[in-house]
């Protein structure tokens with residue numbers, strides 16, 4: 001079995017070479033550089049820089065799955081000068097063991113950071129406690145404080161603001177009901193930046209800002225990671241290319257082989273009811289006509305099992321070497337075919353590849369394939 005030919009953890013140089021190759025493989029590099037910088041982002045970047053000057057603290061929201069790739073390098077010099085808390089959002093989708101290493105890394109760089117789930121009030125409350133500690137001295141001195149929330153698109157800034165707003169509202173008596181407010185006293189407020197008052201005495205405003213990327217994403221792999229996490233529009237990269245990248249990552253990490261162990265019962269065809277009800281936003285995974293007597297939850301659980309089984313068998317039976325670019329591309333081609341079956345996409349469907357890609361990406365993005373962190377923790381303390 002080809003898996004034995006993998007470097008088995010190997011030297012870090014070998015690992016780095018594989019990592020580098022991932023982003024530069026034929027199917028990726030031929031697609032060209034990945035950039036998405038529409039006009040509104042240029043304007044918003046300028047507005048954010050201006051507003052940063054007068055803000056007292058900045059919450060930089062990053063995606064837990066890509067703690068480094070979801071930074072905006074152009075804003076970093078401005079952010080690192082401010083009181084800053086890094087909120088690693090969507091922690092529910094990130095591998096907790098690797099997350100632990102990341103928080104340790106930020107600690108060692110003396111950078112406040114907190115993994116959060118923007119939809120969870122208790123999680124956001126912890127973030128607010130940290131913000132309060134950081135602002136303690138300013139709170140006793142200033143009549144008005146400004147907290148800015150910044151980050152690349154889709155990391156959950158607005159979800160976080162909404163949770164902060166809800167928590168704040170519940171702390172105020174009805175007659176003092178906090179209103180959503182556009183921050184007026186500041187110069188040149190654009191319509192894109194919305195302010196919410198979350199406290200009196202001192203008045204604290206939280207600013208929601210549009211997600212901004214850099215005009216030129218430094219390398220293809222960073223672009224692919226941003227696309228996989230949903231920060232770059234799918235249409236900019238193409239779903240197929242993103243799905244190919246995801247398969248390349250899974251195969252080189254040997255992830256499908258772990259699925260075999262963690263998922264044995266289901267892989268052997270034993271069904272069980274999931275312990276908790278999931279809030280599925282997986283409408284596009286359901287067939288137009290649902291199979292009779294099969295609940296949506298079970299239907300999706302079965303689909304996940306089928307997908308994991310298909311990827312497990314295709315990888316474990318693969319004769320080639322996944323560290324070889326051409327071999328890996330062959331494997332990925334085979335996997336598109338087995339995925340089509342597992343995802344129940346009709347053989348003759350004209351847009352089969354794109355349908356496979358979309359469904360497969362949905363499973364990953366909703367955490368159904370398990371928790372992941374795509375960025376490696378730097379070996380030296382270079383994070384900012």
Ligand SMILES: Nc1nc2c(ncn2[C@@H]2O[C@H](COP(=O)(O)OP(=O)(O)O)[C@@H](O)[C@H]2O)c(=O)[nH]1
Nearest residue numbers: 089090117118119153154155156157158159211
């Ligand atoms: N699983 C998960 N999804 C989240 C979380 N926070 C936000 N989202 C989802 O991520 C998407 C983007 O959120 P949004 O707040 O609009 O991001 P923004 O572009 O940074 O303002 C939405 O579908 C949210 O429901 C989280 O902590 N966990």
Ligand SMILES: [Mg+2]
Nearest residue numbers: 157158210211
């Ligand atoms: Mg938003």
